[in-house]
Amino acid sequence: MVRAVRDVGDQGPEEAPAEPALRLPADEEIDRWVRAYLRHAPLSLTLREVNRLIAVEAVGQGRGPVLDVGCGDGFWWTLREAAGREVYGIDVSAREIAQAQTRIRATLTDVSRARPFPDVEFSEIIGNCSLEHVRDIDAALRNLRHSAAPGARLLMFVPTPSWAYQGHVQSWLLAHAPRLAMTVAGALNGFFQHWHLYDAKVWVRLLAQNGWRVRAVHGLGSARSELMFRLFLPPAFGSFLLKQLTGFYPSRLGRWLPDALLAPAARLMRWAIADPLVPADSPTAYEYLLVAEAAELPAELPAELSVEL
Numbered sequence: 572m573v574r575a576v577r578d579v580g581d582q583g584p585e586e587a588p589a590e591p592a593l594r595l596p597a598d599e600e601i602d603r604w605v606r607a608y609l610r611h612a613p614l615s616l617t618l619r620e621v622n623r624l625i626a627v628e629a630v631g632q633g634r635g636p637v638l639d640v641g642c643g644d645g646f647w648w649t650l651r652e653a654a655g656r657e658v659y660g661i662d663v664s665a666r667e668i669a670q671a672q673t674r675i676r677a678t679l680t681d682v683s684r685a686r687p688f689p690d691v692e693f694s695e696i697i698g699n700c701s702l703e704h705v706r707d708i709d710a711a712l713r714n715l716r717h718s719a720a721p722g723a724r725l726l727m728f729v730p731t732p733s734w735a736y737q738g739h740v741q742s743w744l745l746a747h748a749p750r751l752a753m754t755v756a757g758a759l760n761g762f763f764q765h766w767h768l769y770d771a772k773v774w775v776r777l778l779a780q781n782g783w784r785v786r787a788v789h790g791l792g793s794a795r796s797e798l799m800f801r802l803f804l805p806p807a808f809g810s811f812l813l814k815q816l817t818g819f820y821p822s823r824l825g826r827w828l829p830d831a832l833l834a835p836a837a838r839l840m841r842w843a844i845a846d847p848l849v850p851a852d853s854p855t856a857y858e859y860l861l862v863a864e865a866a867e868l869p870a871e872l873p874a875e876l877s878v879e880l
Contacts, residue, residue, distance in 0.1 A: 593629040593848060601625060604650050605840045609833050610825040611646055613810040614803040618843055619858075622791050623699060623728055624650065625847040626860050630789070633724050635694030640682055640715065641701020645671030661687045666818055682714050683707040692720035698727040700858065703767045712781035719865040725783055727861045728791070732768040734857040735759040737792075738801040762808075771851050771859050778861065782868035790849040790856030797855055799843040 604624050608617040624647070635656065639647070642660025644667050660677035662668050671677035680687050683705050696715055705711045715725065735756035736745055744752035760768065769777070775785045810820050825833065849856050 594631075595847070596625055596628045600628075601841065601844075602837065605837045606830060606833055607650055609836055609840070610822060610828070612820050612822050613807040614836065614840070615800050615807040616810075616820075617840060618796055618800050618803075619700075620647070621840065622796065622844050622847050623858075623860075625844065626728075626789060626791055627651075627697070627726060629848060630726065630787070630860070630862055633695035635720065636691055637695040637697065638687060638691075638693040638715075638718065639675070640687075640696060640698045641704070642671050642675065642677055642699075643667045645674035645677060647699065648675050659688055659691065659693070670818070683710040686714045686717050688718070691718070692723075693718055694720045694723050696723065696725045698725070698729075700728045700730065702727060703729045703765050704763075706766050708767055708777065709781055712778060712783065713868070716782035716865060716868055721865065723865040725778075725861070725863040725865075727774075727778075727859075727863065729774065729859050729861070730765060730768060731790075731856055731859060732770055733854075734768075737797050737855070737857060740801075771861070774859065774861055778863050779866070780869055782866055783863040784866035785861055785863045787862040788851040789860040789862070790851040790853045790858070791847065791860060792849060792853070792855045792857040793844075793846040794855050795845060796843045796847075797857060799839065800857075 601621065604621050605617065608620055611617075612620065628651075632652075637656055637658055639645075639658065639660040642648075642662050643664075645660055648658050648660075658675040660668075660671050660675045661680040661682060662671065662677065663679065663681055665679055668677050668679050678688070696719060698715075702708060702711060719725070735741070736752060741752055741755060744755065771788045775788070778785055810822065814820050830837075851859055
């Protein structure tokens with residue numbers, strides 16, 4: 572059962588009744604995403620991105636203009652059915668934006684410093700594991716709220732605070748050598764530049780104070796997907812570094828491979844993501860998907876109450 576979260580008050584989030592069953596995409600659609608990503612990104616990233624695609628489709632697609640925060644190269648949008656919607660994207664990497672502009676309307680923007688596309692009000696905003704990398708998260712969430720149309724929806728993927736402790740090795744280290752386990756987790760979070768690793772309840776409150784009311788929180792991840800992610804993570808580091816040098820993952824060479832040669836890897840991916848959505852408090856959840864809607868924006872603190880840092 573996937574848990575939902577209702578409005579935030581002084582007593583914190585109130586648990587809501589179970590949501591109606593989520594509608595997962597068709598198997599054929601998931602197969603298409605898997606094959607496309609295997610020709611674009613390393614296996615570990617393929618697992619994560621296909622899982623997120625399934626989750627977004629499961630919670631339903633909105634209408635009107637959509638903003639992708641941290642859009643990267645925009646490849647996501649070559650796989651999703653936009654249904655005539657205008658798709659916009661922002662990122663802080665000029666190289667990524669140059670590629671994204673061949674797929675969507677993208678521009679170089681730091682969301683913590685400026686409102687994206689100030690002439691557009693978005694009916695849906697997606698943060699695909701991007702907002703945890705923004706140092707000034709309050710400013711980012713407020714700028715996104717100012718960009719939202721009335722009734723807009725925010726779909727935000729963020730890592731769980733325990734994601735770097737998952738896996739058999741880290742579990743063993745945490746039980747027998749916790750300092751070493753924490754060192755490994757710190758190195759992983761440092762490599763991926765994670766500024767914000769919070770429990771779901773903290774995210775709910777953080778969003779509320781910036782004008783977003785969380786309606787549901789879902790978990791992504793299973794024991795299978797985590798096993799495969801950890802297994803293929805070491806070569807993924809090499810692929811990531813090569814992309815920094817060339818602008819592309821070496822997996823791009825797979826575009827010349829026939830489907831028959833990719834079939835074993837594709838079956839492995841499908842096996843790993845057989846259970847894409849789990850309860851938010853599941854021990855296997857490596858990410859949250861927070862579904863929020865635009866609410867009344869709280870007033871800024873009076874100047875005399877603000878604190879200079």
